[in-house]
Amino acid sequence: MIDLKKIKATVEGQRNRITTKLKRLRSEDPFSSEDRSIIVEPGTDANVLFGHERVVVLEQRLKKDLKEIEAALKKIKDGTYGICERCGKPIDAKRLEVKPEAVYCLKCETEIEANKGKK
């Protein structure tokens, strides 16, 4: 059996961690976060640029994680949590404990990963 309460607590904890990280990241960005469409002028300090690039990459990764976590929370609410999105079978509870945001069962994820490699 899946302990939904426990999973919800874990997922909510992860969400809090990520939003905190995102906030911190934005404050570290050498470019102002409000001005994303900033035009990089020639002669912009390479370190500043690098810092900005780093923040953008990290931010994208965190946002992707956050999306997965939000999706998991929504499923918990809807009562569809723990069902594989590909084959519709229940995802192994142990797997969900380790990776609460998983949307595929191990078998499907392995197949998806394998297909990615074939490209």
Ligand SMILES: [Zn+2]
């Ligand atoms: Zn599956």
